Amino acid sequence: MDWTEKYRPTTLSEVRGNNKARDKLEEWATTWDDHRDTVIVHGSPGVGKTSAAHALATDMGWPVMELNASDSRGADVIERIAGEAAKSGTLTGGESGRRLVILDEADNFHGNADYGGSREVTRVVKSANQPIVLVANEFYDMSQSLRNACETIEFRDVSKRSIVPVLRDICRREDIEFDEDALKKIAEATSGDLRSAVNDLQAVAEDADRLTVDDVVTSERDTTEGIFDFLDALIKEEDAEGALKASYDVDENPDEMLNWIEDNVPKDYHGAELADAYEFLANADRWLGRVRSTQNYSFWRYASDNMTAGVAASRREDKGGWTRYGPPSYWSKLGRTKGSRNTRDSIAERIAEREGTSVATARREVMPFLSAMTHHCKNRELTVRMAATYELDEKEVSFVTGSGKDTNKVQSIVEDAEEMIAEETVEHSGSAFFDAEETAADDAESTADGERDGDDEPDADADTGGSNEQETLAGTTETSSGDDGDEHEAAATEADPTESSDDQSGLNDFL
Numbered sequence: 001m002d003w004t005e006k007y008r009p010t011t012l013s014e015v016r017g018n019n020k021a022r023d024k025l026e027e028w029a030t031t032w033d034d035h036r037d038t039v040i041v042h043g044s045p046g047v048g049k050t051s052a053a054h055a056l057a058t059d060m061g062w063p064v065m066e067l068n069a070s071d072s073r074g075a076d077v078i079e080r081i082a083g084e085a086a087k088s089g090t091l092t093g094g095e096s097g098r099r100l101v102i103l104d105e106a107d108n109f110h111g112n113a114d115y116g117g118s119r120e121v122t123r124v125v126k127s128a129n130q131p132i133v134l135v136a137n138e139f140y141d142m143s144q145s146l147r148n149a150c151e152t153i154e155f156r157d158v159s160k161r162s163i164v165p166v167l168r169d170i171c172r173r174e175d176i177e178f179d180e181d182a183l184k185k186i187a188e189a190t191s192g193d194l195r196s197a198v199n200d201l202q203a204v205a206e207d208a209d210r211l212t213v214d215d216v217v218t219s220e221r222d223t224t225e226g227i228f229d230f231l232d233a234l235i236k237e238e239d240a241e242g243a244l245k246a247s248y249d250v251d252e253n254p255d256e257m258l259n260w261i262e263d264n265v266p267k268d269y270h271g272a273e274l275a276d277a278y279e280f281l282a283n284a285d286r287w288l289g290r291v292r293s294t295q296n297y298s299f300w301r302y303a304s305d306n307m308t309a310g311v312a313a314s315r316r317e318d319k320g321g322w323t324r325y326g327p328p329s330y331w332s333k334l335g336r337t338k339g340s341r342n343t344r345d346s347i348a349e350r351i352a353e354r355e356g357t358s359v360a361t362a363r364r365e366v367m368p369f370l371s372a373m374t375h376h377c378k379n380r381e382l383t384v385r386m387a388a389t390y391e392l393d394e395k396e397v398s399f400v401t402g403s404g405k406d407t408n409k410v411q412s413i414v415e416d417a418e419e420m421i422a423e424e425t426v427e428h429s430g431s432a433f434f435d436a437e438e439t440a441a442d443d444a445e446s447t448a449d450g451e452r453d454g455d456d457e458p459d460a461d462a463d464t465g466g467s468n469e470q471e472t473l474a475g476t477t478e479t480s481s482g483d484d485g486d487e488h489e490a491a492a493t494e495a496d497p498t499e500s501s502d503d504q505s506g507l508n509d510f511l
Contacts, residue, residue, distance in 0.1 A: 017158030043155030046195035157192025280310025
């Protein structure tokens with residue numbers, strides 16, 4: 001069993017190396033009903049942030065709902081946070097009806113370019129009815145609005161004098177004899193990362209009857225073995241057990257090692273053995289996905305078993321000679337496509353903001369349809385509308401349509417889109433852009449018309465039409481008993497519909 005899980009602290013009193021942060025976290029929890037703020041717990045990997053949050057929940061008697069922001073289905077994560085955070089005290093809660101919502105890797109809402117997700121999490125934490133702990137490695141990778149909406153607690157790197165007692169306690173529980181200097185050497189080598197120190201202790205102790213400084217130094221020297229020697233041993237020489245042990249000496253994390261093996265195994269494996277090897281690599285990738293989504297690093301061992309022992313066991317015949325192994329093509333591909341990926345993500349962000357969806361959905365579902373409908377700008381009207389709606393420049397229109405950004409067609413489309421934006425801005429602006437001089441001229445003309453109507457009023461009796469109008473109006477007035485002044489005014493307005501309020505004349509003309 002992974003010792004980091006086996007000896008995870010179960011109460012806050014067992015959390016080592018961050019006493020002030022631990023006490024501040026406890027104070028936040030005990031006074032939560034008074035402030036109802038979300039807290040961000042941030043610091044370097046392996047210093048005990050997530051463990052402290054779980055230990056806090058145990059001390060408070062709160063059930064835990066743990067989620068991970070690195071989950072590819074970011075929308076589901078947010079919905080589940082919102083659902084748990086919105087609940088009031090129920091039978092499913094702990095003491096006082098509370099439950100603790102823990103969101104691990106909360107800084108990854110920004111890193112995965114899903115800015116809409118970050119805004120939604122900010123909205124959720126401001127209105128939460130349950131305590132929420134956001135766990136982050138990079139505090140300033142989180143949006144400023146989210147940081148400002150939360151209380152913050154920093155967990156610092158664990159000092160050597162705090163790591164050694166933890167290692168000593170584990171050795172005693174595991175009945176391992178040890179030299180004190182060996183534990184100090186492990187603590188020094190891990191640079192404040194308590195989780196790595198425990199992992200290193202387990203790796204060294206498995207092959208030693210008594211833990212000495214020489215064992216630790218030998219282990220450190222072995223980890224510097226080159227990746228090319230390991231590939232040669234894995235693909236050509238070692239059996240399943242030997243390949244797994246050889247992987248312990250490689251200074252690569254499981255994700256990087258998977259990329260190395262995946263790219264180089266086809267250089268020596270063929271046919272059925274290659275198919276079997278890739279099946280084991282696919283299994284390893286699934287386990288690594290579970291590590292990312294759950295932060296349960298004990299799953300690393302299953303990934304390592306598949307990518308090393310599984311690949312070695314797939315070998316059907318001896319492999320000889322020298323093979324030119326190389327770094328994963330995935331890395332160089334990322335370098336070559338960085339510019340186009342940035343353009344794609346920039347467009348997807350604007351689509352997501354405009355359409356109210358996630359960046360991932362805009363990239364995966366919306367952009368392919370836009371690309372098909374505007375291919376090579378054949379539907380020019382639609383392409384112009386698209387460029388105007390999402391405010392695309394020549395480079396971005398070229399990316400979506402597959403046309404050259406320097407072509408006259410693309411440039412004219414962007415120019416027409418800019419004109420369309422300007423026209424729609426004026427159209428929907430109300431009277432904000434109405435010419436003040438024209439308004440004044442219209443008002444003056446309207447006033448002059450009114451004065452001329454007033455001058456002609458004495459002569460209106462001589463005019464037959466005017467006399468009839470006056471008689472009709474007078475007759476209406478006489479026969480309508482009980483009408484007040486407002487009704488007389490309304491009747492006058494009906495009699496002369498050309499008269500209107502000067503305040504509305506400009507707006508009526510504009511509309």
